[in-house]
Amino acid sequence: MSPRETMAAEYALGLLEGVELLEARGLMANDSDFSQQVGWWEDRFAPLFVELGEDVPPADLWKRIQAAIDAPAPPSEAIILRQRLRIWQGAATLAALAAVVLAFFTFITPHSEVGPISQTAPLVASLDMGKNKPRIGVTVMPDAKEMLVSTAGIVSDGKHQHQLWLVPATGDPRSLGVLTADRENRMAIPPMLSSRLDQGATLAVSVEPMGGSPTGLPTGPVVATAKLEKI
Amino acid sequence: MLNRPPATDSGSEPQSALDAAMARLAQGDRTALRTVYDASAAKLFAICLRILRDRSEAEDALQDVYVNLWRRADRFDASRASAIAWLSSFARNRAIDRLRSGRVLRQSGSIDEAASVADLQPLPDRQAEDAQESARIHHCLDELEDQQREPIRRAFFEGLTYAELATKSGTPLGTMKSRIRRGLTRLKACLES
Structure with missing residues (x-):
């Protein structure tokens, strides 16, 4: 098997973690050959499920499903209320304004470094988590010491948090921090990473246990990726 | 641990009914979801339980599966082997996502304990189809x-x-x-x- 065919089998079985998992999820979304191979493996393995037999779920589960469909309420992943989309869109505009104001503020504060670096534009990324779901907006300040991360519209389930990652072209993803739901997170950028938060750098968001990944690498599903762009 | 329900398990008819219901589901037919649920919930619940090893987590996972199925019913690819094969893999993947995103919250003891059931033997009454x-x-x-x-x-x-x-x-x-x-x-x- 080619490395990619092997990865399809590994992904179907759920063997991958970290950067390989990120790569496979990217291929699932963008490479129909790859997703078909994953489907092939899933179908070949599916007969094994018969070994698990059946187990009747509780009678009220159907009602819970109907209720969840009729009135979307937070299930157990970090969830997003569709009806907040509009509020979020308004908030995104505010966040953009806030970013500009903050950038301005950074220019005039005595702590800011004067020089070419502070004259560059902020970098932004919009991490899209799917249709009808809020996006996570990242604005990297021109001095690359701070960033503003908007999680407006995201509802915490009390068990999970989103975590933001820098995904280098090679090597493991590096954590940029754990995000609090539904707010403007103003976060310090780890000094070792500030020079790498450049135009075109790839960011990713994963769902992690409260407090962030226990391993230092993404463990949960990667729900969005985007590249930093100058505005 | 394995409760076997009486009706849904006999021969190829429920399966083709399930495939038909999946097609109706993609058109937004809400009654089709009930048909899909009745034909598959016990199997998918067993899968979620096996991965998550916790009834309450497995119930949440199963709810998540059907709610997602309803919202994104167009994702089912009829070229796949069968609706039940696709649904089973879908449920397994959702359960694994849940396992990994929440694993720090789980008691490590229960994982090791449960690992001793790793080698379930195949059931003798494998379905004919x-x-x-x-x-x-x-x-x-x-x-x-x-x-x-x-x-x-x-x-x-x-x-x-x-x-x-x-x-x-x-x-x-x-x-x-x-x-x-x-x-x-x-x-x-x-x-x-």
């Missing part, structure tokens, strides 16, 4: 060496990653990867033959 496909994957797994087959089965049934399989069996990660990759290569050749 699955028999041929089933025979094939079983035959091909049987062709593998034990040290290839066992981690592949554990990955499938327990949702373990390379790193977790290596740790649990005390095998270096690189060794575990190459064993499984060799196993998967042989498995593919056998399944395609």
